[in-house]
Amino acid sequence: MTRTDSPGPAPFDIAVVGLGILGVRHITAETTDVIRRxxxxxxxxxxxxxxxxxxTLNPNVTSLLHxxxxxxxxxxxxxxxAAAVVSAAVEESPVCFATYGHPQMYCHPTALIRNAGKLLGLRVDVLAGVSSLDTLLIDVGYDISAHGLQIYDATDIVLRQRPLQNDVACVLWQTTxxxxxxxxxxxxxxxxxxxLRDHLLRFYPPEHRVFVVFSRTHxxxxxxxxxxxxxHLAEALSSGPQSGTLFIPPVHSRPATDSQIIEVLRDAYQDGP
Structure with missing residues (x-):
C-alpha cells in the first residue's frame, strides 16, 4: 500500500501506530500525520x-485503558x-489505534485488527514505532552485530522448554x-x-549476572x-516493580572455526581499503 502526504482520502481505513517509549518525544512525524487525518x-x-x-493533533481521542x-x-x-477500533472504522473511517511502544511487539490487538480487516474488506496500515528493544540496547550498551541476540517470551521458553545459547546475549520479555x-x-x-530461574540455570551458571531493565518514559x-x-532472580523479580525486561549477557564468546572465511577476513584486513 502506498501512503501519500497529499490532501484527499486516506489510503487506509484503520491505521495502527506505535507511540514509542519516551512519551511525546518518541512520536514520529509519520504517526503525527496519520493521527491528524x-x-x-x-x-x-x-x-x-x-x-x-x-x-492537540486530533480532538477525538478515546482511551481504551479502562x-x-x-x-x-x-x-x-x-x-x-480491537472490536472498538474495527466497529468505529466500519462507521466512520479512517480511524487510528495508537499504542505504547511498537505495534508489532507484544501488541495482540494489532493482529486482531488485521485479521478483522481482511474479513471485512478494511484497509489496515501499520506504522513502526520506537520499541522497548530499541531503548534496551541503548540502556545496556549492547551492539548485536558482534555476537547476535536471542529474544524470547519468558513464559514461552519454559512452556516449550526452549534451549538457549549461552554464548549469545538473550532478552526475555514479560518476566513479571x-x-x-x-x-x-x-x-x-x-x-x-x-x-523461570530453574530453566535458565540449565544454560547459565548460578553466579552469572543478569540485568532487569526499565527504560525511561520521561x-x-x-x-x-x-x-x-x-x-537470586526469582526473589529479585518478585520484590521489584510490576514490569521489566531481562537482559542476559553471554557467558563466553564462541570461537571462529571456519578457516576459509577466516582467511578471507584476514586478507581483507591486511590489504586495507
Missing part, C-alpha cells in the same frame, strides 16, 4: 503527557480493544507476568518465578538497570 483515535498508553498531546480489569484475562481485553494470562498490578511470587527520568545473580 483520522476521524477518531483509540489510545492504549498511560505515559505522562501523551494523551494530552494527541488531543478495558483492562484486575484478574481479567488479558486476551479478553485485547479483543474488546510469567505463567499468568490475567491483568494484575502485582508481580508473581518467588515460587512461581523459580520455574526526559527527566533515567533508565534503571539492576544486576542480579541468576540464582
Amino acid at each position: 483520522c476521524s477518531r483515535v483509540f489510545l492504549v498508553d498511560a505515559t505522562f503527557g501523551v494523551e494530552e498531546h494527541l488531543r 478495558l483492562y480489569g484486575l484478574g481479567k484475562p488479558r486476551l479478553g481485553s485485547y479483543q474488546s480493544m 507476568t510469567f505463567a499468568d494470562p490475567t491483568f494484575r498490578l502485582a508481580v508473581p511470587d518467588a515460587e512461581r518465578l523459580s520455574r 526526559p527527566a527520568l533515567e533508565p534503571v538497570v539492576t544486576g542480579h545473580r541468576l540464582s
Whole structure:
C-alpha cells in the first residue's frame, strides 16, 4: 500500500501506530500525520503527557485503558480493544489505534485488527514505532552485530522448554507476568518465578549476572538497570516493580572455526581499503 502526504482520502481505513517509549518525544512525524487525518483515535498508553498531546493533533481521542480489569484475562481485553477500533472504522473511517511502544511487539490487538480487516474488506496500515528493544540496547550498551541476540517470551521458553545459547546475549520479555494470562498490578511470587530461574540455570551458571531493565518514559527520568545473580532472580523479580525486561549477557564468546572465511577476513584486513 502506498501512503501519500497529499490532501484527499486516506489510503487506509484503520491505521495502527506505535507511540514509542519516551512519551511525546518518541512520536514520529509519520504517526503525527496519520493521527491528524483520522476521524477518531483509540489510545492504549498511560505515559505522562501523551494523551494530552494527541488531543492537540486530533480532538477525538478515546482511551481504551479502562478495558483492562484486575484478574481479567488479558486476551479478553485485547479483543474488546480491537472490536472498538474495527466497529468505529466500519462507521466512520479512517480511524487510528495508537499504542505504547511498537505495534508489532507484544501488541495482540494489532493482529486482531488485521485479521478483522481482511474479513471485512478494511484497509489496515501499520506504522513502526520506537520499541522497548530499541531503548534496551541503548540502556545496556549492547551492539548485536558482534555476537547476535536471542529474544524470547519468558513464559514461552519454559512452556516449550526452549534451549538457549549461552554464548549469545538473550532478552526475555514479560518476566513479571510469567505463567499468568490475567491483568494484575502485582508481580508473581518467588515460587512461581523459580520455574523461570530453574530453566535458565540449565544454560547459565548460578553466579552469572543478569540485568532487569526499565527504560525511561520521561526526559527527566533515567533508565534503571539492576544486576542480579541468576540464582537470586526469582526473589529479585518478585520484590521489584510490576514490569521489566531481562537482559542476559553471554557467558563466553564462541570461537571462529571456519578457516576459509577466516582467511578471507584476514586478507581483507591486511590489504586495507
